[in-house]
Amino acid sequence: MMPVLSVSGLTASYRKNKVLNDVRFDVQPGTLTSIVGPNGAGKSTLLKVMLDLHPRLSGSVRFFGKDYSKAKSRIGYVPQRGSVDWDFPTNALDVVMMGLYGKIGWLKRPKRMHRDLAMGALEEMGMAAFADRQISQLSGGQQQRVFLARALVQDADLYFLDEPLAGVDAATERAIMDTLKVLKNKGRTVMVVHHDLQTVEDYFDQVLMLSRSVVAHGATAETFTRENIFRTYGGTLRWMGEKLG
Amino acid sequence: MSYAGWILLTASLVGLSCGIIGVLLILRRMAMMADAISHTVLLGIVVAYLVTRELSGVHMLIGAIAAGLLTSVLVQWFHARGVQQEASIGVVFTTLFAIGVVLIATKVGNAHLDVKHTLMGEITFIPWERIELPFIGSIPEAVFILSIVLIVVLVAVLAFYKEWKITSFDPALAASLGLPVVLMHYVFMSLVSVTTVAAFDAVGAIMVVAMLITPAAAAYLWTDRLLAMFALSGGFGVLSAVSGYYVAAWLDTSISGSMAFATGIVFMVSFIASPRHGLASRWFRHRAAGGAAPG
Numbered sequence: 001m002m003p004v005l006s007v008s009g010l011t012a013s014y015r016k017n018k019v020l021n022d023v024r025f026d027v028q029p030g031t032l033t034s035i036v037g038p039n040g041a042g043k044s045t046l047l048k049v050m051l052d053l054h055p056r057l058s059g060s061v062r063f064f065g066k067d068y069s070k071a072k073s074r075i076g077y078v079p080q081r082g083s084v085d086w087d088f089p090t091n092a093l094d095v096v097m098m099g100l101y102g103k104i105g106w107l108k109r110p111k112r113m114h115r116d117l118a119m120g121a122l123e124e125m126g127m128a129a130f131a132d133r134q135i136s137q138l139s140g141g142q143q144q145r146v147f148l149a150r151a152l153v154q155d156a157d158l159y160f161l162d163e164p165l166a167g168v169d170a171a172t173e174r175a176i177m178d179t180l181k182v183l184k185n186k187g188r189t190v191m192v193v194h195h196d197l198q199t200v201e202d203y204f205d206q207v208l209m210l211s212r213s214v215v216a217h218g219a220t221a222e223t224f225t226r227e228n229i230f231r232t233y234g235g236t237l238r239w240m241g242e243k244l245g
Numbered sequence: 246m247s248y249a250g251w252i253l254l255t256a257s258l259v260g261l262s263c264g265i266i267g268v269l270l271i272l273r274r275m276a277m278m279a280d281a282i283s284h285t286v287l288l289g290i291v292v293a294y295l296v297t298r299e300l301s302g303v304h305m306l307i308g309a310i311a312a313g314l315l316t317s318v319l320v321q322w323f324h325a326r327g328v329q330q331e332a333s334i335g336v337v338f339t340t341l342f343a344i345g346v347v348l349i350a351t352k353v354g355n356a357h358l359d360v361k362h363t364l365m366g367e368i369t370f371i372p373w374e375r376i377e378l379p380f381i382g383s384i385p386e387a388v389f390i391l392s393i394v395l396i397v398v399l400v401a402v403l404a405f406y407k408e409w410k411i412t413s414f415d416p417a418l419a420a421s422l423g424l425p426v427v428l429m430h431y432v433f434m435s436l437v438s439v440t441t442v443a444a445f446d447a448v449g450a451i452m453v454v455a456m457l458i459t460p461a462a463a464a465y466l467w468t469d470r471l472l473a474m475f476a477l478s479g480g481f482g483v484l485s486a487v488s489g490y491y492v493a494a495w496l497d498t499s500i501s502g503s504m505a506f507a508t509g510i511v512f513m514v515s516f517i518a519s520p521r522h523g524l525a526s527r528w529f530r531h532r533a534a535g536g537a538a539p540g
Contacts, residue, residue, distance in 0.1 A: 015327065016327075048417075051417075051420075051421055052420070053417055053420060053421070072421065072422070072423045073423070075421065076421075077417065077418065077421040079415065079417045079418065083415070083417060084414055084415045085272075085274075085414070088272060088413070088414045088471075089272075089465070089468060089469050089470055089471045089473075089474050090410070090414065090469075090470070090471055091469070091470075094410075095414070098407075098410070098411045098414070098415065098418060099418075099422075101407055101408070101411050101419075101422055101424070102422035102423050102424070104407070106405075106408070107404055107405075109407070110407070134469035136469075150418075154422075
């Protein structure tokens with residue numbers, strides 16, 4: 001099967017430090033992959049570089065066999081919650097509708113249909129009651145669900161999520177993971193930057209272990225081994241040992 | 246129209262266009278860029294004058310756009326190469342402004358440009374500098390230019406309302422949806438530049454920052470809706486401009502200074518009294534919460 005995402009020789013730097021070095025991997029359709037690695041391993045940068053939000057020094061990234069610019073409409077991106085200003089004067093429904101701005105087109109106002117789509121996505125995330133709520137009045141978990149709802153209305157084939165489970169409550173974590181599994185079962189492909197190693201095996205069928213370059217990549221059951229964790233996290237393993245028991 | 250009428254109209258047009266542009270400045274966290282551009286447009290005006298040898302409105306607007314874009318490109322260029330954003334703004338705008346001051350002091354100072362005028366503005370002269378328009382008749386040139394700029398600002402903001410909203414709130418998402426985030430940034434910088442230079446004659450380079458930032462910062466405290474924030478900010482701008490004029494007439498003092506001071510008063514009132522974020526409501530909420538708790 002043709003991979004939905006094919007990365008090869010990807011190299012990028014951040015403030016003169018090389019954060020990604022010769023990253024290469026392929027992602028098959030209908031998979032749910034977690035991207036794990038220590039702080040500074042380049043997880044977020046990898047997403048940004050693939051999506052042309054951060055410059056790359058070399059390498060190639062192909063989506064559905066095409067360049068990013070030609071595949072944009074099939075790709076959904078959920079940035080870290082902290083990357084936006086939640087005091088912005090707008091409400092939850094409006095934020096979700098932003099996911100449709102690409103489809104609505106220039107100079108046009110959102111129509112009833114778009115409103116209904118956004119409402120439906122909020123409902124799916126259990127947030128319909130908060131549609132009119134100003135976004136600063138939402139809890140962290142609710143804000144993350146709004147972001148997820150926004151990704152849902154984009155109706156993409158390939159999703160990238162940057163730490164969607166960071167700092168959210170248990171109910172939100174369940175709601176998000178259920179949603180991602182539904183997407184996967186519909187044949188969509190999902191890649192998630194993830195920090196909680198304890199849940200990798202429960203939540204994801206694939207794992208990409210990153211430490212500036214790809215340490216290991218494959219089915220979680222075979223890939224997420226003590227040895228690979230050690231190779232990925234290196235010196236920070238003492239802390240890891242406590243975590244994994 | 247009477248002399249005072251023209252001044253009030255000029256001031257209101259300044260308040261309205263600055264108030265609207267200010268909302269986007271605040272939400273895009275670019276208040277300092279307004280300060281920078283309000284100074285560097287001076288260089289644009291001087292260069293436009295040196296090239297064309299006349300001080301017409303159109304040339305000034307073009308010079309201002311060029312200077313505003315140069316400022317934002319340079320700030321971005323230094324920042325991308327490791328200079329802190331604020332330091333980059335500080336270095337770029339003072340340098341460009343200094344070049345403008347040097348050029349004025351040596352070459353064109355005897356003409357209609359002088360440093361004090363550009364820094365402080367002189368709204369009292371505005372009713373005398375008139376142009377003849379078909380159908381409308383003779384109106385002050387500043388009123389004409391400010392009206393054009395207000396129309397451009399209104400059309401740009403309303404036509405691309407949702408694009409401004411998304412590129413301000415979440416530029417990464419906007420880019421991933423295929424919106425030209427960088428282009429919109431520079432279009433916005435151009436809007437800031439033309440608004441600044443149009444307001445220049447009336448209130449000067451320093452006070453225009455007050456008109457750009459303060460009404461919008463006050464409006465931010467009153468509402469959680471973007472459209473309402475635009476309306477309130479424009480309204481606060483006009484309110485400050487008009488009340489500033491009457492304060493100046495009453496105290497027989499600087500009009501632009503009084504107008505900028507009035508924006509400060511509007512902000513202070515908002516800061517204390519606004520229902521959502523104001524000090525008073527916070528104090529009451531705090532007291533209500535404290536009273537409800539046992540002990």
